[in-house]
Amino acid sequence: MTPRTTFREVQAEILRRITHGPWGPGSLLPSEIDLAQEFACSRATVNRALREVDALGMIDRRRKSGTRVRMAPVRQARFEIPLVRAEIEAMGATYRYALVRREVLPTPDSLRALMNLGPESQLVHLICVHYGDGAPYQLEDRWINAGALPQARDHDFAAQSPNEWLVATVPFSEVEISFQATAATDLEATHLNHNPGDPVFQVKRSTWWQGQAITHTTLSYRPGHRMTARY
Amino acid sequence: MTPRTTFREVQAEILRRITHGPWGPGSLLPSEIDLAQEFACSRATVNRALREVDALGMIDRRRKSGTRVRMAPVRQARFEIPLVRAEIEAMGATYRYALVRREVLPTPDSLRALMNLGPESQLVHLICVHYGDGAPYQLEDRWINAGALPQARDHDFAAQSPNEWLVATVPFSEVEISFQATAATDLEATHLNHNPGDPVFQVKRSTWWQGQAITHTTLSYRPGHRMTARY
């Protein structure tokens, strides 16, 4: 029982009029005051509804000019980036994790520029495999800045995957993520049931905290992997 | 000159306290009323600030229980999906487009299930290439539902790319998008400077409008292409 008009109702009706109704691309919407009158609610309610439609990228709002339906909506896809464990368990599979390699090395030249580190810096290098129902799902090749996170030198990554340790240790970092297709290396072929040279879906992720590089990771997926989103 | 506390200031301070300050993962934030008192503003202002922090996936809000900092933030990457033209022109390159093939065919079996179409349905099939500064950038393999969009049968796609025609014709559709790595086909090799079998970054996109399949597209990128986002 909500006799009052809610901003969700207003929003739904506005969306309907844009997608199915009289407000086509480029058209000018009535002012907030007029809409408030029409929907018999306060201007604040209309404002909130319009602000959320704006966040969807479907309208363009300008002071004095008014609110206009975009000619082409600003398309944006949102991908949730879950922990591998959650991703695998969400498919109903049993998660297992194995540490393949663990070493402390001076920073390789290829990562020096990427992580903005000096020549004497050291990185903890980890290679591990994530399995779903016993089948390899993802190969993780991770480098952790030992200068920024000295605890990483001594941590035992055999029990807990580095990703889970990191989100618990540095929860709110800045992240740059990129997707690409590459040819399978011998390492990827060995651990992911690929043949060398096969196409591999890779995610590269760099994270920073307070201007310091924390970790750089390459995630390689099993053959046929897809990332999907709706919008 | 804004002597009043704005919701942005409140939001910034809350974010600071979560990321650098005293409110670590799992901790309970003061109630909106207490925060309003502390920041000398109204509850509505605090509410708006907290609502936006919630949208970032950093806190968990529950009636009666209060607001809690998440143990691990809900990571979400947002990708803007621009028109190829805009993508290429944003790099400072000159955009050119070429139509390679245009035909009307009965729906292939592989697409019948995907687009939920009957056996007598027909699709407009288009293959085109998008160039940046004369070099091939993206190969577009598109199928348009001729039943839902009869205008597509007669439209001349030599002048305008199908994507631009479609966003002008059916601007607000539902989209499913997925990314994957595949091996280059002969067609991709011919038009994108790949060798057959090379890894190709592919984007597949299906769009629907009012429950009807509109179009299904496979976008294949030139060698080395990356999709990048920050969050």
Added chain:
DNA sequence: ATACGTATTATGTCTACTCATAAGGAGCCA
């Protein structure tokens, strides 16, 4: 001890009003 109803409390949302700010447009003057 367990089950159930009730009080409490924090968030969710709406109203009504106020002032701020960006920007289009009219009018005026050189």
Added chain:
DNA sequence: TGGCTCCTTATGAGTAGACATAATACGTAT
């Protein structure tokens, strides 16, 4: 034809107060 000021208008954002709703806490009856 400019270029300038000033008025008007639509959104942006704040205040205070009210009621709704979900969920926990607690006290009482069985």
